[in-house]
Amino acid sequence: MCGIAASVGRHGAASRVKAALERLEYRGYDSAGIAARSADGGVAYARTVGGVASLGTAPDDPTTAAIGHTRWATHGGVTERNAHPLRDCTGRLFIAHNGIIENADILRTELVAAGHRLTSDVDSEVIVHLLEDALITAVSLAAALFAAAERLRGSWAVVALDTLTGEIAATAHGSPLIAAEAADGVYVASDVGAVTDRVTEFRVIDDDDVVVLDSAGIRWWGAGQSAPTPAARTVPRSHRSPVAGRHSDHMGNEIDEQPAVARSIVNSLAPRIAEGALWNDLALPPIETFERVVILGCGTSLHAGRAVGGVFSKLGRLPSRALVASECADAVWEPRTLVIALSQSGETADVLRAFEALPRTGITVLALTNNPMSTLARRADAVIDCLAGPEIGVAATKTFLAQVLTGVCVALSGLSTSPRLAPRVFAAQQRALHHAPAAIERALRVWGDIVPGLTNRFAEAPGFLFLGRGGGVVYAAEGALKLKELTYRWAEHQPAGELKHGPLALVGQGTPVFVVDDGDPRLDVSIAEVEARGGHVVRVSGPGPQTSPSRPSTSDALLLPAWGPLDAVVPLQMFARALALHLGHNVDRPRNLAKSVTVQ
Known part of the structure; x- marks a missing residue:
């Protein structure tokens, strides 16, 4: 570090x-x-x-x-x-x-x-x-x-x-x-x-x-x-100078870069998804070789990996589980497993140590990293650059988004030749992928007018709760992590259905509760439970704080991305940064943290 x-x-x-x-x-x-x-x-x-x-x-x-x-x-x-x-x-x-x-x-x-x-x-x-x-x-x-x-x-x-x-x-x-x-x-x-x-x-x-x-x-x-x-x-070109921007801090500029990063990734990788071209370029075995997928990572990279894992499980019905790299010493590894190891730097000590403990046979490792020349990249069976470019802010923003989108492209390419995935479902997911850059750009624009008011309202709040269901849970987790990293306030994420099993005790008059809305109507019940206790709900769904996405009809359900509401992470990043700046913190260098975690 x-x-x-x-x-x-x-x-x-x-x-x-x-x-x-x-x-x-x-x-x-x-x-x-x-x-x-x-x-x-x-x-x-x-x-x-x-x-x-x-x-x-x-x-x-x-x-x-x-x-x-x-x-x-x-x-x-x-x-x-x-x-x-x-x-x-x-x-x-x-x-x-x-x-x-x-x-x-x-x-x-x-x-x-x-x-x-x-x-x-x-x-x-x-x-x-x-x-x-x-x-x-x-x-x-x-x-x-x-x-x-x-x-x-x-x-x-x-x-x-x-x-x-x-x-x-x-x-x-x-x-x-x-x-x-x-x-x-x-x-x-x-x-x-x-x-x-x-x-x-x-x-x-x-x-x-x-x-x-x-x-x-x-x-x-x-x-x-x-x-x-x-x-x-x-x-690598991605290691050259960071892009300048309108903010004095790197993090603000890196948040602003996300639409361009998303567009670059989609333009670069999406044309190679069909017929397994991208998958084959990585020299990975056919998807039917694998019976399960394991996501290996830490912190933000683990959250990104969970979103990618959702593509395999929801679309391909391949069992997917996520392992915290520092806690997998006693993990039971089964044959015919695809391990996706995520590390922004490719030098994360916990991930490398977990990698060393993997069985020598029956496991294929794909490294997803922003450093294709890293130790992790050199040791994996295959590696893909997440194409984020240099990120200087310690709290990851554009690398999270890039890891999700890059991993999604690989997953869709692997599944594109599989009978597990119906052609119409595959086509709908491709459309959702191509729509992602515009959705991220819209979220950045709309929430730019909303976040300052939320910052003033919650400046004195001692803690925050983040909720989601299904694909929204990983974005709730990432939102809570960003807030902890930058503001030093407590922040907890929970699947919304777990609220009544304990976390509701944290909610009092004025408690800020951010709800990542993926269109699941059951969220309305959780929101009602929070509001009945005096909590202040901010519904995060891309366009604005109180606007849910339109409920899809059965015929439109396939338009929902299998990786969840990716654009929802943008306002969560923006709010964490804005509140930290309001509190006088250095958002590029949060206390006690460093960018590349090379010690265990």
Whole structure:
């Protein structure tokens, strides 16, 4: 969840690292730091809890090698002494680390007994002292880092700077790192997005490889000895600069982008749905191969996956279930299962750990991610890019919508050749898919006039309830999650039918209750129950807060999308953002959260 950047070049290394950290700061913004070396051997070292912007670099930056870090705290409080980079006893070595060192307490005890001075509370500090010891006998920084890493248990992405030589070494194990070359120097970063303004290609640092950055470029080591350089990968277009917009915050602009994102996805993928073309392009086995579908994800991605799973179960009558990735250690896996693993970053630690526990046979994994070069994408049997483009706001908006639409296109394509799906039903679902961009655009336009009034009305409300039925439940869940993430108020979602089985006790005079209306007439009963207790109901159905969608006749029922009322998520996102801004919160950087969850 933290961000790492490192660079070696003729000059300006610290400035380049700072710029890269600014592009990574959404991954962690509790603290930040840079350690750098100049050609004359001078050392610059700065750490702060004030954010990357407060890390100053000289206008004529003389540094030739630098490493930097932006932190999301796990072990140790948010203080300057816990910020990375961390240094050894001599001041010669500095390291930055992402991940969790599970045996840190044991190593700390050994190091202190051996005379090392550890000055922070973080697990990462043991790495730099292990490196300090290893370098006494090792023939190179790379060999020392390899030896130090052999003592570690857990996950890590580590960059190390030797200020004596100006060398940088890096290694990874269960946490992502990439290396890249540019005209102004060579780079290592935890995400290619850190350097997409400078490079067009990159190389993935595989588990336990070591790379060395120096004036000669990048050298690769594996198993403690020189190794061939892996093939370069092209930076995906989706990783390039985010789109500017009318808002000062990224989240507002990303909400505004959703009609365009939806239109791009439909235009790109919908023509390939029929006759299984998209499905076949992914080299997936025929849909009849599978007897069930399992959705694997966390948070927003899990909600998106549940909407996609509904397409398989409602249209194809394939049993579908959703598993929280962090809670599936004891899951029973049956053969002939299609697993759809969703992760916006493709680096979500809980999803990757669950992936490792899957059976080796009888399971096919489709990765749905916004990063087709990610660890999840490389390990899956098939991968599809959700085509959202860069998303900087920590609370996902357009990536949720993109995951749903991309997954729906794949599901419809898989079912298009199946006798499970009648041609007229398939045609109706295609029409609903093509209508989605316009529906999202209309919701954005109409609710733009409504949300400010709701924000003022509910500004003092201590908590919120979100209800839905059928396909609306996942959007109620996503609406509640967005509100919690951004406003720090409690928010609970429930299937509307469960209201009378306990959650109705939360409703009092003026309690805000958002109802995601998918046209199910039974919602009227739940709404009456809320209003009878004084609750204030906001019926979310796309066009407006008090307008239900027209009840479809039997002949029109097929027009309802099997993935639920996707456009309903737009006003829920807009309201969460507006209320958070009203309360003075940073909507791009909600407290305690980070964008890419690379620790368990």
